[in-house]
Each structure stands twice: as structure tokens, then as C-alpha cells.
Amino acid sequence: MIRLELAGAHTRVHATLCSACPQGPTGCCASPPGVEWSDIGRIVSLGGAGWLLEQMAAGTLRPGRRGLLILRVAPEGEGGQALPKRCAFHGPEGCTIPPSRRAATCNYYVCDDAFAHGGESRGDAEALAGRRAHDALVALYGEWDIELADRIRASWPGAPPWDRGFLDWLGREYDRRAAEATARLAALSPG
Numbered sequence: 001m002i003r004l005e006l007a008g009a010h011t012r013v014h015a016t017l018c019s020a021c022p023q024g025p026t027g028c029c030a031s032p033p034g035v036e037w038s039d040i041g042r043i044v045s046l047g048g049a050g051w052l053l054e055q056m057a058a059g060t061l062r063p064g065r066r067g068l069l070i071l072r073v074a075p076e077g078e079g080g081q082a083l084p085k086r087c088a089f090h091g092p093e094g095c096t097i098p099p100s101r102r103a104a105t106c107n108y109y110v111c112d113d114a115f116a117h118g119g120e121s122r123g124d125a126e127a128l129a130g131r132r133a134h135d136a137l138v139a140l141y142g143e144w145d146i147e148l149a150d151r152i153r154a155s156w157p158g159a160p161p162w163d164r165g166f167l168d169w170l171g172r173e174y175d176r177r178a179a180e181a182t183a184r185l186a187a188l189s190p191g
Contacts, residue, residue: 002110002118002127008185009042009178011137012099012107013130015114028109029095032087036067037148038141039103040167041174046100049167056162060088063162066149070103108137140184144177 005012021027035043043052052068055061061068071088089097099107110118110130119127148170152160160166178185 002115002120002124002130004126004130004133006133009104009137009140009181010046010099010107011133011185013110013134015110015118015130017114017117018110022113026086026090028111029087029090030085032070032072032089033103033105033109034064034067034069035061035103036141036145037152037170038144038174038177039105040067041144041148041170041172042104042178043101044167044171045174045178048101049164049171051101052167053164063159066145104137104141108134110134136184140181144174147177148173 001016003014005014018027023030040052043049052061056063056068060071062071063069072085073088074085087095089095089102095102095106115127115131115134118124118130120131151173156166
């Protein structure tokens with residue numbers, strides 16, 4: 001089953017298949033997405049600038065070409081057997097950080113198998129609305145990342161400073177884009 005939690009740019013898509021992922025207990029978190037420019041702005045907009053700086057200092061997030069990269073760790077398996085690397089924020093019950101601190105992708109991404117299992121092929125209204133939300137958010141955040149990358153390269157040709165001022169700037173840029181996209185995001189409603 002697919003369940004949609006509408007919240008504009010912070011919309012979350014849930015799928016029951018995720019808890020029994022055929023790819024294993026780590027599922028998508030085996031290869032976490034980057035925390036891209038728009039994600040950083042979103043997290044800052046929701047009050048997470050200090051958290052980002054703490055995670056960078058701790059080494060769980062590090063600067064990359066398109067934002068921040070999440071550390072991948074190798075958990076110990078039962079009997080001392082090494083398991084594949086996964087997102088540093090993935091715990092026994094799934095993600096250990098609140099949705100407001102996650103990359104937006106972690107909140108709205110649901111794989112094709114989950115959509116199929118959740119009723120998309122049967123025309124289930126919630127699954128179809130979840131797919132529309134997923135596709136709209138992929139497009140929107142992708143556009144924002146391209147725009148922000150251009151602005152960052154123009155303003156900081158070498159590399160951004162990764163300080164509170166830079167993070168606050170990204171938060172303001174995100175807020176502006178999210179406000180401009182209000183009408184597009186309203187279209188995420190089912191039906």
C-alpha cells in the first residue's frame with residue numbers, strides 16, 4: 001500500500017513494501033542520495049543549520065561537488081559477518097534522523113516495485129497520487145539543484161565556505177523557490 005503525506009515541498013510518500021524490501025533490510029539506504037543544494041536549503045529552512053554543521057564536524061556529512069555526501073558505514077552482521085555498507089543514519093528500525101533533517105529524496109522516493117506492489121497498476125488512487133507527487137518532486141528539486149549550482153559556482157568559484165552564512169543563504173534561496181512553487185505543489189493532491 002502507498003500512503004501520501006502531503007506537505008508541499010516536504011511531502012512524504014510511504015510504502016508498506018519498504019519494511020519488507022526485496023533488496024534486503026537496508027534497501028535504498030545501501031546507497032544513500034547526496035544531500036544536494038536544495039536539500040541543504042530545505043534542512044536549513046526547517047531549522048537544521050546547526051545540525052548540518054555538527055554532522056560535518058562529526059564526519060557523517062562531507063562536502064561534495066553537488067552538496068554534501070553521506071558517510072557510508074559497514075555494520076557488523078550476526079556472527080561477526082560483515083554486511084554491505086549503508087547510510088550512516090540507517091539503524092535497526094530504519095532512518096535515525098527526523099524527516100526535517102533528511103534529503104528530500106529520502107522522504108519522497110519510493111521504488112517502482114513499491115509503487116507496483118502498492119496498487120499503481122490497479123489504479124489505486126493513493127498510489128497514483130503518490131507517483132504524481134514523486135515525479136513532481138523529482139522534477140522540482142532537480143530544477144532547484146541546477147539553479148542553485150549555477151548561483152554557487154558564480155558566487156564561490158573555488159568552493160563554498162561551508163559556514164553558517166553560506167547555509168543561511170541556501171535556506172533563503174530554498175524558501176524563495178518553495179514559495180514560487182506553491183501552485184505546482186498544490187497539484188499534488190489526490191484526484
